[in-house]
Amino acid sequence: MTRRQLTPRQVELVAERFKALAEPSRLRILQALRGGERTVTELMEATGFGQANLSKHLQVLHATGFVARRKAGVSVYYSLADDDVLALCDLVCGRIERELADRRRALAR
Amino acid sequence: MTRRQLTPRQVELVAERFKALAEPSRLRILQALRGGERTVTELMEATGFGQANLSKHLQVLHATGFVARRKAGVSVYYSLADDDVLALCDLVCGRIERELADRRRALAR
DNA sequence: CCACTGTATCGTTATATAGTTATATGAGCC
DNA sequence: GGCTCATATAACTATATAACGATACAGTGG
Numbered sequence: 001m002t003r004r005q006l007t008p009r010q011v012e013l014v015a016e017r018f019k020a021l022a023e024p025s026r027l028r029i030l031q032a033l034r035g036g037e038r039t040v041t042e043l044m045e046a047t048g049f050g051q052a053n054l055s056k057h058l059q060v061l062h063a064t065g066f067v068a069r070r071k072a073g074v075s076v077y078y079s080l081a082d083d084d085v086l087a088l089c090d091l092v093c094g095r096i097e098r099e100l101a102d103r104r105r106a107l108a109r
Numbered sequence: 110m111t112r113r114q115l116t117p118r119q120v121e122l123v124a125e126r127f128k129a130l131a132e133p134s135r136l137r138i139l140q141a142l143r144g145g146e147r148t149v150t151e152l153m154e155a156t157g158f159g160q161a162n163l164s165k166h167l168q169v170l171h172a173t174g175f176v177a178r179r180k181a182g183v184s185v186y187y188s189l190a191d192d193d194v195l196a197l198c199d200l201v202c203g204r205i206e207r208e209l210a211d212r213r214r215a216l217a218r
Numbered sequence: 219c220c221a222c223t224g225t226a227t228c229g230t231t232a233t234a235t236a237g238t239t240a241t242a243t244g245a246g247c248c
Numbered sequence: 249g250g251c252t253c254a255t256a257t258a259a260c261t262a263t264a265t266a267a268c269g270a271t272a273c274a275g276t277g278g
Contacts, residue, residue, distance in 0.1 A: 005140070006136075006140065006202075011137060011140070012133050014130075014205065015131050015132055015133045015136055016131075018127050018197075019127075019131035021124070021131075022125075022127040022131040023124055023235095023236080024120045024121050024124045025237090031115065031120070040254070041253095041254065049237090052237080052238070052239080052255095052257080055257080056235095056236080056237090057236090059257095065204060073245065073254090074244080074254050075245095076255065076256095087200060088197060089123060091193055092123050092197075095126065096119070096122050096123065132265095132266080134266080134267090149224070150224065150225090159267070160224085160226090161226080161228095161268070161269080162266070162267055164225060164227080165226085165266080165267090166266090167226095168226080182275065183224050184223095184225085185224080185226095
């Protein structure tokens with residue numbers, strides 16, 4: 001299961017994927033997409049972000065393969081590409097929860 | 110398995126974790142640690158990074174809980190805190206490989 | 219105490235990018 | 249064609265941070 005040595009190029013690609021997830025704004029967009037596909041306008045309402053800003057974040061998420069894009073007439077529908085994103089977030093969330101639990105336990109001691 | 114809504118604060122914490130992994134230099138350090146715990150000096154040799162730079166990256170990885178620290182005399186030994194890092198990287202690597210395979214298939218068509 | 223080694227921190231510079239405003243592209247309708 | 253709405257892109261500013269050199273701060277041995 002553990003991966004072999006990665007080439008510098010591969011390491012960069014991995015870092016690029018993590019960087020796409022390293023922004024609270026983009027995580028909030030992904031969260032908003034958990035309810036199903038949404039247009040940019042719908043996402044503006046859901047997140048409160050400006051249109052240009054939102055569009056740029058969506059480009060990043062699409063370029064890194066985390067969201068899928070579907071054009072329908074004038075609108076563009078974005079959706080989660082698969083559930084890897086959720087798996088990644090769950091892993092990290094689990095870590096954070098464990099840390100917090102540890103810290104609480106340490107303080108209560 | 111899918112997580113409930115996260116608070117803004119929690120989203121920030123998650124983003125912070127991803128950001129720690131969003132740097133090729135830090136990924137290379139983590140790779141170097143897959144062989145077991147290493148001192149800063151050993152990591153300098155393994156990665157070719159400058160000492161100050163390396164130390165700062167290690168602080169980030171430690172603050173985000175990805176590496177553990179053990180002082181022994183003058184030296185400080187760093188190691189992978191657990192294998193979540195490997196699981197995270199594997200997930201992302203799998204995605205990249207699938208993308209590359211898809212692209213190859215599209216070109217070969 | 220002094221010198222030495224290993225690690226952490228500080229100060230600086232260069233680069234990346236989030237957010238904003240203004241503008242461009244493009245589809246559907248008159 | 250012109251008009252409007254939805255989305256994307258460009259140009260800019262402000263902020264973050266990676267990398268580097270210099271320095272500070274332990275531990276250890278003399």
